[in-house]
Amino acid sequence: MNPKRVKVPERSPEERIDDFGEVPLGYSPDQAVEEAKRCLQCKKSPCISGCPVDIDIPKFVNEIAERDFKDALETLKEVNCIPAITGRVCPQEEQCEAVCVMDKAGDPINIGKLERFVADYARENDLEEPPEVEEVKEEKVAIIGSGPSGVTCAAMLAQDGYQVTMFEALHEPGGVLKYGIPEFRLPNEIIDHELEYLEQLGVDMKMNRIVGQNVDLDELEEKFDAIYVATGAGAPRFLGLEGEDLKGVYSANEFLTRINLMKAYKFPEYDTPITHMKKVGVIGAGNVAMDAARSALRMGAESHIVYRRTTEWSPARNEEIEHAKEEGVTFDTLCNPKRFIGDEEGWVKEMEIYECELEEPEEDGRPSPKVLEDTEHKKEFDTVVIAVGQTPNKVFYENAEGVDVKHWGGIIIDEETRMSTREGVFAGGDAVSGAATVILAMGDGRKAALNIMEYLA
Amino acid sequence: MHEIVEKEKLNEEMTSLEVEAPLVAEKIKPGQFIVIRMHEKGERIPLTFYKKDMKKGTVTMIYQKIGKSTCQLDTYEEGDQLQDVVGPMGKPAEIKKYGTVVCIGGGVGTPEVFPVAKALEEAGNEVIIISGFRNKDLVICDSEIEESTCADSFYLCTDDGSCGREGFTSDLLEELIEEGKNIDLVHAVGPPIMMKVIADITERHDIPTKVSLNSIMLDATGMCGSCRVEVGGEMKLACVDGPEFDAHEVNFEEFMQRITMFEKQEEKAMKRWKEEHEGCCE
Numbered sequence: 001m002n003p004k005r006v007k008v009p010e011r012s013p014e015e016r017i018d019d020f021g022e023v024p025l026g027y028s029p030d031q032a033v034e035e036a037k038r039c040l041q042c043k044k045s046p047c048i049s050g051c052p053v054d055i056d057i058p059k060f061v062n063e064i065a066e067r068d069f070k071d072a073l074e075t076l077k078e079v080n081c082i083p084a085i086t087g088r089v090c091p092q093e094e095q096c097e098a099v100c101v102m103d104k105a106g107d108p109i110n111i112g113k114l115e116r117f118v119a120d121y122a123r124e125n126d127l128e129e130p131p132e133v134e135e136v137k138e139e140k141v142a143i144i145g146s147g148p149s150g151v152t153c154a155a156m157l158a159q160d161g162y163q164v165t166m167f168e169a170l171h172e173p174g175g176v177l178k179y180g181i182p183e184f185r186l187p188n189e190i191i192d193h194e195l196e197y198l199e200q201l202g203v204d205m206k207m208n209r210i211v212g213q214n215v216d217l218d219e220l221e222e223k224f225d226a227i228y229v230a231t232g233a234g235a236p237r238f239l240g241l242e243g244e245d246l247k248g249v250y251s252a253n254e255f256l257t258r259i260n261l262m263k264a265y266k267f268p269e270y271d272t273p274i275t276h277m278k279k280v281g282v283i284g285a286g287n288v289a290m291d292a293a294r295s296a297l298r299m300g301a302e303s304h305i306v307y308r309r310t311t312e313w314s315p316a317r318n319e320e321i322e323h324a325k326e327e328g329v330t331f332d333t334l335c336n337p338k339r340f341i342g343d344e345e346g347w348v349k350e351m352e353i354y355e356c357e358l359e360e361p362e363e364d365g366r367p368s369p370k371v372l373e374d375t376e377h378k379k380e381f382d383t384v385v386i387a388v389g390q391t392p393n394k395v396f397y398e399n400a401e402g403v404d405v406k407h408w409g410g411i412i413i414d415e416e417t418r419m420s421t422r423e424g425v426f427a428g429g430d431a432v433s434g435a436a437t438v439i440l441a442m443g444d445g446r447k448a449a450l451n452i453m454e455y456l457a
Numbered sequence: 458m459h460e461i462v463e464k465e466k467l468n469e470e471m472t473s474l475e476v477e478a479p480l481v482a483e484k485i486k487p488g489q490f491i492v493i494r495m496h497e498k499g500e501r502i503p504l505t506f507y508k509k510d511m512k513k514g515t516v517t518m519i520y521q522k523i524g525k526s527t528c529q530l531d532t533y534e535e536g537d538q539l540q541d542v543v544g545p546m547g548k549p550a551e552i553k554k555y556g557t558v559v560c561i562g563g564g565v566g567t568p569e570v571f572p573v574a575k576a577l578e579e580a581g582n583e584v585i586i587i588s589g590f591r592n593k594d595l596v597i598c599d600s601e602i603e604e605s606t607c608a609d610s611f612y613l614c615t616d617d618g619s620c621g622r623e624g625f626t627s628d629l630l631e632e633l634i635e636e637g638k639n640i641d642l643v644h645a646v647g648p649p650i651m652m653k654v655i656a657d658i659t660e661r662h663d664i665p666t667k668v669s670l671n672s673i674m675l676d677a678t679g680m681c682g683s684c685r686v687e688v689g690g691e692m693k694l695a696c697v698d699g700p701e702f703d704a705h706e707v708n709f710e711e712f713m714q715r716i717t718m719f720e721k722q723e724e725k726a727m728k729r730w731k732e733e734h735e736g737c738c739e
Contacts, residue, residue, distance in 0.1 A: 169678050171494055171501075171541045179680070208543040210678055213697075214484055236682040238692060245687065245711050247718040254681035262500065262675070268729050271500035271526055272675070273722030346714035395679050395697050 003106025006035040008113050013326040017297050020183040020265060023323055024113070029069070032117040036064035038102065039109050046099035047111060052443030053079050053152070057096055057111055064114055073122040076115060077131075079446065081155035082148070082194040084123065085177060087116025088186050090439045091317050123193055130200050134161035139456045142167060142224040144211045144396070147175025148438045149429030150230035151198060152445030153452070158201035160453060165224070166198070167209040172261065175232055176430075177438070179261040180253070182291050184298070185320075188260075212399035217425070226424050226452045229403070229411060230445060233390040233430035239283070243340030244386070248275060248348040252288045252387035259295050277301040277383040281351050283337055284387035285314035288435075290321065292385045293329045301383065303329045308336040308356050308369040332379075334358070336371055340384060350378045390435045400425075410434055418444070418451040426452055458538040459493075462515050467597045471521050471565060472531060473507065478542040479514030487572035488550025488669065488701055491518055492677050494541040495530060502526055503546065503674050503696075507568040516542070519568040519597070525726035532734075546677050547700045550667070552576045556641035557583040559633065560608070561626045561655060563647020564590055567598045569669060570646050575607040577644075585638075587612045587629045589647070593620035627654045640664050645704065649713045656704035666704035670695045673716055686712050 009025040016023050027035065039061045047057040056075055063072035076083040092098075092112035100108030122128050141157050143150045146168040158164045172178055174191045198205065209215045211231070220227055236251030238244055250258075255274075258264040262272035280296035282289050285307035296303040305324070307314065310333045314321060325331070334356045341350040355375035358367040392409040402422035404412045411427040413420050420427045428444030430436055463475040481491060485506055492501050504518040520527050533539070550573045558577050562570035567588045578584045586608040590596045592615050602611050612629050613621030622629065626647070634640065643666040645655045652668040659666040672684035672695040679697035686695055687708035693699065 169680075170676060171543070179676075208541055210543075213678065214480065214543070214545055234678075234680045236680070238682065238685075240692075245685065245692075245715065247715060251682040254675055254683045257675055257681055263498070267722065268525070268726045270498045271726065273500075273719045273726070275718065275722065346711075346717075393679050 002038060003102070005038075005107040005110050006031050008110065013328070016184065017327050020298055022187055023184050026120055027113055027117040029067070029121065032064050032114055032121075033067060035110055036061045036114060039065065040101060042101050044101075046101065047096040047109075050096040050099040052095065052439045053446050055079055055096075055115075060118065061109060061111070061114060064118065069118060069121050070127045072118045073127060076118060080152075080442070081197055082151060082442075083115050084119035084190050084194050085148070085186060086439055086442065087112055087114075087119055088190075089181060091437055093318060095439070131159060131197065133159060133201060136163065137161040139163065139225040140165065140223065141452060141456075142220045142227045143230060144220075144227065145169075145175055145230040145232055145429075145431070146173040146195075146205065147230060147232050147429065147441065148177060149232070149441035149445040150175070150228065151195065152442040153228045153230065153428070153449045154198055154203050155201060156446060156449035157452060158198070158203050162453075162456070164202075165204040165206060167211055167215060168205065168207050169210040169213075170261065171207050173205055173207065176234070179257040180288065180291070182256065182260050182295050184294065185291065210395060212396040217400045217403075221424065225456055226426065228445075228448050228452065229396065229420065229425060229427040229431055230429045230441070231393060231396045231431045232441075233392050233435040235391045235393040235409075236386070237389045237391055238386055239337065239388060241337060241339050243342055243348065246340055246342040246348040247346050248277075248382055249340060249384045249386070252282075252284070252292050252385055253390060255292050255385045256288070256295065259299070265295075265299060274299070275383065279381050280304065280383040280385060281306050281332075281379070281381040282385045282387055284389070285309070285311070285316055286387065286389070287316045287320055288390070289385075289387035290316045290324050290329075292387050294324055294327060296383070296385070297327055297329060304332050304381070305329055306332045306335050306337060306351070306353065308334065309358060309366065310334060313366050334369065336369060338376055341378065348381060348384055351381050351384060352376050352378050390430075392431050392434070396431070403427075408434065417455070418448045419455070424455070458540065459542040461533055461535050461537050461539065462513070464533070464535050467519070468595050470595060471519055471597055473517055473519045473568075474530075475510075475515050475517040476539060476542055477514060478516050478544070481542060481544040482509040482511055482514050482516050485509060485516060485545035486549035487552065487576045489545035489547050490700060491516060491542060491544035492546055492674075493518070493530075493539055493543070495526070495533070496540050499540065500526055501541075501543075501674070501676060502530075503671070503677055505565060505569040506545070506572065508572060516544075519565060521565040524723045525730040528727070528730055528734075547696060548698070550576070550644070550701055552580050554581045557585065557639055558642045558644060559585045559587060559630060559640055561587045561630065561643065561645040561647065561651075562589070562598075563626055563645075563651040564595070566645075566647035566651075566669075570644065571598055571602060571607065573644055575605065578607045578609075584608045585610045585612070585633070587614070587626045589614045589616070589626035589629075589651075590620070591616045596620050625654070626651060627658055630655060631658055634658070634662050634664075642667070643704075649709065649716065652704065653709040653713070656707065656709065660705045667701050668704040668707060669700045670702060670707070670712060671700065671716075672696075672712065673718060686715070
């Protein structure tokens with residue numbers, strides 16, 4: 001038994017920073033089998049409880065070890081309709097892999113990369129079979145938002161025979177998977193392929209429908225028997241600092257949407273522009289900040305993360321931080337921006353920064369940064385990206401009578417029934433919890449689907 | 458996909474486009490706007506809503522050729538399809554009885570003012586329209602305004618005096634104020650500098666004023682903050698909080714600076730377009 005993981009081949013940093021192609025190349029069949037064989041198939045299977053959607057991990061890993069790749073896919077798809085996506089973006093190191101017993105003996109099983117392997121292998125070798133759908137039921141369900149939470153809920157309900165219609169505000173489905181996560185982490189063609197599964201299930205996907213703007217919740221209530229709100233956390237947060245309105249200052253949402261969804265990195269072949277950048281300062285150190293900083297590198301810029309704590313307290317995945325460092329992103333830690341300074345034409349040219357030190361840990365276990373007076377200094381940046389979190393978009397909740405929200409916009413739900421304060425309107429994902437992860441949103445989608453089935457039964 | 462039902466070239470720069478979009482037609486109200494995307498590689502372009510035909514399920518927008526995208530849009534003909542036509546976007550204009558309302562349209566702002574004026578007239582207001590253009594060749598919507606009952610009085614002006622009065626819309630507004638006309642609201646849509654000048658005038662005379670801001674937008678669904686503008690000391694998004702705002706609260710300096718953010722890229726795209734399409738958009 002090899003205590004160490006089978007290494008995942010990756011493109012070299014020098015090669016990959018010149019394009020938006022994917023970084024990890026994924027396992028070959030032999031490598032996957034070798035890695036899967038490391039699994040002890042322990043009786044307790046702590047990995048399953050570590051998974052927000054309860055994938056039968058030992059089963060699919062064993063199927064890989066036995067080279068039954070098609071069976072492995074079926075095991076995954078029983079509870080997870082988009083394994084090629086979760087295999088790439090799930091924080092497995094905090095979930096299934098964190099509780100793997102092999103962790104004590106060496107490395108935990110690389111569950112994430114095995115999941116990705118199964119999905120990729122099945123797609124590339126046409127192993128996927130059209131899904132089986134139960135007899136069509138009379139009940140109709142509307143899903144608002146086509147991100148990971150909405151997709152999971154839609155797939156489960158459609159599999160069970162419910163008539164599902166999905167409403168997406170943008171012109172392409174996928175939500176944050178498309179506009180937020182860059183192609184070097186999650187290629188768009190993979191997303192599109194995974195979403196074809198929904199079409200095969202008979203889900204009616206309607207684009208350009210912004211509930212609260214050009215579709216009313218009341219209207220949906222008339223036509224549907226239940227509604228699932230999975231509108232995500234799509235509104236940008238700003239810092240409220242002087243100079244935030246300068247040209248060259250972007251929200252992470254704008255920066256990433258331009259590059260990912262609208263393909264501004266291919267401007268002018270694609271029409272949506274992005275400004276030329278030489279030195280980019282990304283404020284924040286979460287996954288979104290890493291995505292922005294690594295995108296900036298690929299746009300040809302010198303790229304800095306400006307973070308008020310130290311890297312060890314960053315909420316980003318280790319893999320993202322490692323990749324960012326390998327690629328040459330500079331980490332300016334213990335730095336808190338005070339204001340942005342512009343030139344005479346209104347372009348940002350400098351960031352004024354306070355130095356910080358860390359105090360005793362806060363309740364969530366992270367030490368709070370303390371700004372040190374009289375440490376202000378200026379650093380040159382011609383582009384600033386603010387990546388300090390996202391909040392739910394008010395366009396939905398301000399126009400959804402009877403759906404109560406918390407002060408920051410998160411929809412209030414009954415933890416048991418997953419229903420909002422409006423009868424028949426369920427909610428989950430980032431619209432409820434604020435900006436979290438893809439897999440937690442999917443877990444919510446799954447719970448909501450089960451509750452909706454119960455509600456409609 | 459959305460078919461172009463009718464295309465009418467209004468002058469060298471402006472064209473009206475009637476497209477099939479029944480869902481938009483059903484919902485759109487004066488003051489709101491529409492986002493279109495021509496094709497897979499296209500950007501999301503916010504356009505002025507001019508009028509709709511509920512029976513046909515169409516909306517009519519007017520665009521001005523100012524950049525690569527609008528020049529390309531100009532090559533689309535009747536029967537061609539637009540990839541996306543999304544709307545209504547933004548909040549509708551606040552229509553109620555104010556008393557006397559002066560609606561001011563500058564250039565391609567005039568077609569946006571037209572449905573607002575009509576709705577204000579129907580709400581029982583005395584409506585005065587002031588419409589201004591650079592010169593006589595660019596005048597649009599004048600016969601439509603004259604033929605419709607949307608305005609009790611209609612003043613037309615051009616910068617060079619080649620049609621209607623010589624001068625700016627703001628000059629005509631000042632004249633009205635000096636004549637002692639009692640004005641309860643000014644609603645202005647047009648180039649940023651025009652809106653700013655009008656806001657300055659009406660602030661001096663304490664006349665409530667609304668402007669419709671054409672900030673740079675990306676998704677226009679409140680997602681990116683590209684269109685952020687300071688209004689009354691707070692950050693607002695023109696796409697979902699607007700496009701209409703209290704003119705006296707708008708930080709015009711910031712607004713006018715931010716709308717130039719992509720000028721260099723626009724120039725580059727335009728240059729490339731011209732090289733590839735000789736004779737187009739001269």
